[in-house]
Amino acid sequence: xxxxxxxxxxxxxxxxxxxxxxxxxxxxxxxxxxxxxxxxxxxxxxxxxxxxxxxxxxxxxxxxxxxxxxxxxxxxxxxxxxxxxxxxxxxxxxxxxxxxxxxxxxxxxxxxxxxxxxxxxxxxxxxxxxxxxxxxxxxxxxxxx
Amino acid sequence: xxxxxxxxxxxxxxxxxxxxxxxxxxxxxxxxxxxxxxxxxxxxxxxxxxxxxxxxxxxxxxxxxxxxxxxxxxxxxxxxxxxxxxxxxxxxxxxxx
Numbered sequence: 001x002x003x004x005x006x007x008x009x010x011x012x013x014x015x016x017x018x019x020x021x022x023x024x025x026x027x028x029x030x031x032x033x034x035x036x037x038x039x040x041x042x043x044x045x046x047x048x049x050x051x052x053x054x055x056x057x058x059x060x061x062x063x064x065x066x067x068x069x070x071x072x073x074x075x076x077x078x079x080x081x082x083x084x085x086x087x088x089x090x091x092x093x094x095x096x097x098x099x100x101x102x103x104x105x106x107x108x109x110x111x112x113x114x115x116x117x118x119x120x121x122x123x124x125x126x127x128x129x130x131x132x133x134x135x136x137x138x139x140x141x142x143x144x145x
Numbered sequence: 146x147x148x149x150x151x152x153x154x155x156x157x158x159x160x161x162x163x164x165x166x167x168x169x170x171x172x173x174x175x176x177x178x179x180x181x182x183x184x185x186x187x188x189x190x191x192x193x194x195x196x197x198x199x200x201x202x203x204x205x206x207x208x209x210x211x212x213x214x215x216x217x218x219x220x221x222x223x224x225x226x227x228x229x230x231x232x233x234x235x236x237x238x239x240x241x242x
Contacts, residue, residue: 017169017170018170020168020169020170021168021170024166024168038225039225042195042225043225045195046195046197046229049168049169049197049199050197050198053169053197053199097233097234098234099232099233099234099235100234100237101234102238103205103208103209103212103216103238103239104209104212106205106234106235106238107202107205108198108199108201108202108205111198111201111233112197112198114233115198115229115232115233118232119232
């Protein structure tokens with residue numbers, strides 16, 4: 001069977017929560033097309049949701065669209081989400097999640113950054129010309145699980 | 146992972162059945178079912194394929210509300226979702242069957 005060409009595509013989404021469905025549907029379709037293993041698909045989808053929703057939440061004054069660059073090869077999945085015209089963001093200022101707290105003390109805050117840091121193989125934050133890009137890569141497993 | 150999300154409250158068994166993709170757009174729908182819980186409640190994950198921090202936040206809020214009454218017990222998670230809960234330390238917050 002002929003292998004599909006590496007997938008490289010850019011999409012734009014309005015910065016509203018309802019656009020998340022479209023973004024996640026697109027990822028699901030592309031992952032299925034490129035036979036991405038379920039485990040990689042789960043974690044990359046989760047990382048994309050957490051970054052996208054954080055961008056919406058933290059830059060409420062902006063009405064610029066958020067772009068997503070997706071690059072899939074046989075060995076890896078790379079996603080870059082870019083938020084245009086926003087202040088710099090230093091991920092080092094996000095406090096570490098304390099996973100040992102009791103139910104009463106726990107909140108879901110900061111969990112998104114924690115997940116991206118923990119489960120992606122490579123994460124880069126860059127801020128150039130007023131645009132914030134968050135890039136992450138997950139190396140694919142050879143066999144589906 | 147394009148499955149539609151559903152959260153169904155079964156009043157006879159007091160079980161909430163989650164299915165599909167529980168992303169941030171589905172919190173309000175999930176909360177409608179979770180609001181029905183008035184005591185110790187099982188949440189069945191067997192048909193759930195995905196959950197994000199927004200979904201976990203929704204379950205956490207309900208668990209806190211019901212804390213004195215027994216809270217939520219999360220059952221039949223798939224391997225990826227279980228790994229997420231363990232990674233984030235929520236396996237010690239919720240009872241997981």
